[in-house]
Amino acid sequence: MLDAYRWMVVARVTDERCLSLQRQGRIGFYAPLSGQEAAQVGAALAMQEEDWFFPAYRELAVALVRGIPLRSIFDQLVGNSLDVSKGRQMPNHFGFRDKNIVVPSSPIGTQITHAVGAAMAARRRHDPIATIAFFGDGATSSNDFHAGLNFAGVFGTPTIFLCQNNQWAISLPREKQTRSATLAEKSNAYGFPGVVVDGNDLNAVYRAVSEARARAVRGEGPTLIEAQVYRFGPHSTSDDPHRYRSDAEVAAARERDPIQRLARGLVQAGVLEAGAEKAIWETARGDVARAFEAAEGAPAVDALSLFDDVFETRTPQLEAQRSGFAAGAGSGGGTP
Amino acid sequence: MTEMTLVQAVNRGLEEAMRQDPDVLLLGEDIGVNGGVFRATEGLFKQFGADRVIDTPLSETGIVGTAIGMALYGLKPVAEIQFLDFIYPAFDQIVSELAKFRYRSGGQYPCPVTIRAPYGGGIKGGLYHSQSTEAYFCHTAGLKVAIPSTPADAKGLLLTAIHDPDPVIFLEPKRIYRSVTGEVPDGDHRVPFGRARLVREGNDVSVFAYGAMVAPATEAAEALAAEGLSTEVIDLRSLVPLDEEAVVASVEKTGRAVVVHEAARTCGFGAELSAILAEKAFFSLRAPIARVTGYDTPFPYALENAYLPNAEKIVHAVRATMKAA
Ligand SMILES: Cc1ncc(C[n+]2csc(CCOP(=O)(O)OP(=O)(O)O)c2C)c(N)n1
Ligand SMILES: [Mg+2]
Numbered sequence: 304m305l306d307a308y309r310w311m312v313v314a315r316v317t318d319e320r321c322l323s324l325q326r327q328g329r330i331g332f333y334a335p336l337s338g339q340e341a342a343q344v345g346a347a348l349a350m351q352e353e354d355w356f357f358p359a360y361r362e363l364a365v366a367l368v369r370g371i372p373l374r375s376i377f378d379q380l381v382g383n384s385l386d387v388s389k390g391r392q393m394p395n396h397f398g399f400r401d402k403n404i405v406v407p408s409s410p411i412g413t414q415i416t417h418a419v420g421a422a423m424a425a426r427r428r429h430d431p432i433a434t435i436a437f438f439g440d441g442a443t444s445s446n447d448f449h450a451g452l453n454f455a456g457v458f459g460t461p462t463i464f465l466c467q468n469n470q471w472a473i474s475l476p477r478e479k480q481t482r483s484a485t486l487a488e489k490s491n492a493y494g495f496p497g498v499v500v501d502g503n504d505l506n507a508v509y510r511a512v513s514e515a516r517a518r519a520v521r522g523e524g525p526t527l528i529e530a531q532v533y534r535f536g537p538h539s540t541s542d543d544p545h546r547y548r549s550d551a552e553v554a555a556a557r558e559r560d561p562i563q564r565l566a567r568g569l570v571q572a573g574v575l576e577a578g579a580e581k582a583i584w585e586t587a588r589g590d591v592a593r594a595f596e597a598a599e600g601a602p603a604v605d606a607l608s609l610f611d612d613v614f615e616t617r618t619p620q621l622e623a624q625r626s627g628f629a630a631g632a633g634s635g636g637g638t639p
Numbered sequence: 640m641t642e643m644t645l646v647q648a649v650n651r652g653l654e655e656a657m658r659q660d661p662d663v664l665l666l667g668e669d670i671g672v673n674g675g676v677f678r679a680t681e682g683l684f685k686q687f688g689a690d691r692v693i694d695t696p697l698s699e700t701g702i703v704g705t706a707i708g709m710a711l712y713g714l715k716p717v718a719e720i721q722f723l724d725f726i727y728p729a730f731d732q733i734v735s736e737l738a739k740f741r742y743r744s745g746g747q748y749p750c751p752v753t754i755r756a757p758y759g760g761g762i763k764g765g766l767y768h769s770q771s772t773e774a775y776f777c778h779t780a781g782l783k784v785a786i787p788s789t790p791a792d793a794k795g796l797l798l799t800a801i802h803d804p805d806p807v808i809f810l811e812p813k814r815i816y817r818s819v820t821g822e823v824p825d826g827d828h829r830v831p832f833g834r835a836r837l838v839r840e841g842n843d844v845s846v847f848a849y850g851a852m853v854a855p856a857t858e859a860a861e862a863l864a865a866e867g868l869s870t871e872v873i874d875l876r877s878l879v880p881l882d883e884e885a886v887v888a889s890v891e892k893t894g895r896a897v898v899v900h901e902a903a904r905t906c907g908f909g910a911e912l913s914a915i916l917a918e919k920a921f922f923s924l925r926a927p928i929a930r931v932t933g934y935d936t937p938f939p940y941a942l943e944n945a946y947l948p949n950a951e952k953i954v955h956a957v958r959a960t961m962k963a964a
Contacts, residue, residue: 355712389745400747405711408743410735416701417736420708420716427664427690427714434708446728450701457696612746613780615804618880619833 304565304574307348307505309583311340311562313373314364316587318536320595321380321394325540329599330380334395335536336361338503341561342467342530343437344368345508349516350435350463355403355425357418357436359411360395361467365437369402373590377598389612390604412438412445415464419451422460422519433519435463435512441472443486452527456493461519463512464490464527467502469534470556474547490527502530503561506568533559641823646816648790648823649679649755652797653717655827657687660715663801666693666702667719676721677757677816699729706752707736716752717801723758723810724767730775737806738781753800753807758786759851759901760933760947761814765940771850771902771933776808777878777911783807785832785877788853790821792876795830803832812851819854833880841871844895844957847886847912849875852899852948859953870957878908886912887919894925895960899948904932926963929956 314336321333336343339361347368350356358365366376375387379397382390388398388406398406405421407414418436425432442448443466455462466486470477483489490497496518500511508530515526533556537544544553569575610617610625617625643651656663664687665680671694674681684692695702699720706716720726726733733754740750760769776784785800785807787793793811800807838853839860848856853874860870871889875881890896896916898909909930916928931948939946 357708387745387747388743391743391745396743398744398747400744406740406744406748408735408739410731413704413732413736416704416732417708417711419701420705420710421712422708423693423705424709424712424714427709428712446700446731447704450696450698450704453696453698454701454705612742612744614741614783615749619883620880 304569307344308562308565308569308575309587310344310364310367311565312583313367313587313590314340315562316584316591317363317373317376320591322536322540324595330394331382332394332540333380334361334539336363338533338535338556338561339467339469340364341505341565342502342508342532345505346435346465346512346530349509349512350433351516353403353430353432354516355405355418355421355432355434357405357414357421357434358397358407359414359438359442360407360409361439362437363395363397366397366399366404369399369404371397371399371402371404373594374597375399377594378601381598381601382604383598383601384604385598385601389608412442412447414438415442415445415447415451416454418462419455419460422455422462423458426461431520433461433463433516435465437465437467439472440466440468440470440477440480440486441475442466443489444480452490452493452525455525456495459522459524461522462525463515463519464525465512466527466529467532468529469532471534471538471548473538473542485529487527487529495525495527497527497529499529499531502532503559503564505561505565532561641825642820643790643823644817644820645787645790645793645812646677646679648793649797649811650681650683651823652794653680653683654686655794656717656798656801657683657691659827662714663717664691664693664709664714665717665719666695666706668695668697668702668721670694670719675719677813679719679755699725699727700732703729703732703737703752703754707732707740707750710750710752711740711748715801718752718754720754720756722768723756723772724770726756733776733782734779738779741805742781749804750806751804753809755809755811757813757816758810759812759814760938760943761851763940763943766937769938769943771900773808773810773878774902774906774908777908781806782879783832783877784810784879786810786812786850787876788812788850788874790819791823791828792830792836794823795828796832796876798827798829799832810850814851815854830876832877833882834876835882835885836874836876838872838874839870841869841893843869843893844897844960845871845873845889845893846897846899846953846957847873847875848899849878852901855948855950856899856953858950859957862950862954863957868957868961883915883919886915890916890920891923894923896924897929897931897953897956897960899931899953901933901947903935904930905935907932926960929960931956
């Protein structure tokens with residue numbers, strides 16, 4: 304539990320640091336997760352090593368729990384040559400094959416059907432695992448939410464649909480996303496259980512996801528979990544939330560801060576000494592600063608890697624474009 | 640060798656792949672018990688069971704999205720889209736996900752999904768059972784696009800597609816599913832991508848076609864032979880990767896090019912071929928390149944034959960090309 308607290312603190316510190324790095328022009332973009340730490344850490348802790356994760360772009364804390372070093376996270380945020388995804392995507396699109404974290408894209412909701420397909424494949428291979436898809440309240444309106452949950456219901460797949468309802472989809476409030484009273488109840492239409500949990504309560508999320516996982520591997524099918532949280536920060540560094548919500552609303556939500564709540568619980572339980580939080584925050588600040596500096600200092604991606612990984616082997620057309628580019632002929636490579 | 644129709648060859652290709660590799664499985668609408676609306680998967684449900692010939696709910700997004708998840712996990716799914724005209728609900732999955740997984744993950748996640756779809760006109764299918772929209776997929780980096788015109792190639796290109804480490808859009812000319820028969824090699828027959836097929840050798844003009852248009856191109860060549868014209872016909876087989884060498888070499892020999900496809904003209908694959916010839920065979924060209932294509936209209940029902948290219952239109956284009964210089 305103390306580890307959970309540390310991860311949540313590291314995530315919060317990373318948010319603070321990245322928002323300022325983006326303003327300084329040292330990273331290009333950032334989507335903060337502040338307010339969603341307990342939902343992410345609780346869910347990730349409830350899953351097993353061999354399970355498969357299908358995150359969206361906000362799931363930085365999930366990567367931390369899965370054992371991804373801060374350094375690798377910053378390599379992706381910076382987009383340097385050490386990024387395992389080779390600097391191909393905007394910041395926040397983390398994927399790490401060695402930890403079964405599938406690389407997300409930007410289109411909302413598309414990972415939901417992938418999680419269902421992977422679960423079908425796992426069952427075909429007789430692997431006793433579960434897959435988990437992370438998405439937001441906005442994603443519940445997407446095509447893939449419907450298709451994914453429908454397929455999961457029909458095929459009874461071992462899939463957990465973890466919706467972090469952070470109350471906002473950029474500027475659209477939750478009540479304008481759907482007339483449903485809860486997002487969880489949408490599972491009724493697909494024939495499997497849906498549960499609402501307080502996403503600020505690490506233990507509640509952990510329990511809900513653990514139960515869903517147990518059901519999944521027992522062959523009892525999917526579960527939709529709505530973790531109710533609040534997005535403290537802007538949607539991303541490109542967003543100004545003052546245009547659509549009041550400071551008072553944010554302040555009220557911050558009263559329910561999942562990190563403070565966990566700290567209180569840990570102190571009460573005697574796991575954390577009162578006042579010991581400070582050292583954890585200090586350590587996190589140092590770790591985050593060092594990870595960023597190392598990532599910033601790493602070599603940039605090689606320009607010729609532009610042509611790699613379109614296919615396993617380059618087509619003659621890509622080969623010609625690559626030679627043209629290497630010879631300084633720009634994108635017109637391939638002309639005589 | 641066994642004599643069979645094109646759709647039977649597709650069926651044999653699927654069966655062969657499934658026998659070779661337990662990771663190959665099929666999913667799509669009505670492909671199981673019913674054997675597919677064109678019967679391309681006939682008998683496979685019985686042979687391989689519901690776990691490997693999966694009848695899905697009616698959702699192309701769901702079919703392609705779950706196929707992607709299976710491929711990420713290590714399987715080799717073959718998704719059937721009942722008609723190419725109905726692929727658009729899955730367009731986001733194909734363009735944003737399937738085509739980009741390998742690239743966006745820096746090579747961590749290959750995504751070897753094959754998507755089969757019957758395409759093209761000539762069956763009185765109207766606007767939504769006739770279209771030929773291969774260019775959308777050729778325009779998307781990360782997708783390969785193959786289109787057979789004979790039973791042997793249908794099996795051979797399909798097996799290549801299924802075993803390819805990258806996603807392939809495999810378009811089947813439904814109009815000739817049953818109207819052509821041919822000898823098809825038994826067992827593991829593979830036709831590589833990026834190798835055009837010389838259908839008929841000639842010296843005066845090159846006609847490029849693929850899928851259902853190879854037959855009228857050949858018919859036109861025969862008619863022109865009677866007039867003493869020697870027409871080369873080349874079947875492209877795969878549009879991505881394209882056998883540019885064969886295309887350029889043929890025009891270097893003949894000096895004249897006619898490009899045929901049933902897709903609409905504007906930004907159709909013929910535009911790409913014409914551009915390549917202008918870039919790479921310009922000094923060999925003795926006449927302007929001609930295109931024989933569908934029109935820039937939606938695909939009509941009653942006027943289907945007016946819309947589609949045929950041997951007569953191709954003959955006309957070749958004659959014009961011969962007169963030009
Ligand atoms: C298909 C699609 N449409 C629009 C966008 C632009 N967009 C990015 S995030 C977002 C809101 C997503 O809200 P939600 O699902 O609640 O996730 P959150 O950002 O709150 O975590 C939108 C509209 C997109 N990325 N994809
Ligand atoms: Mg949201």
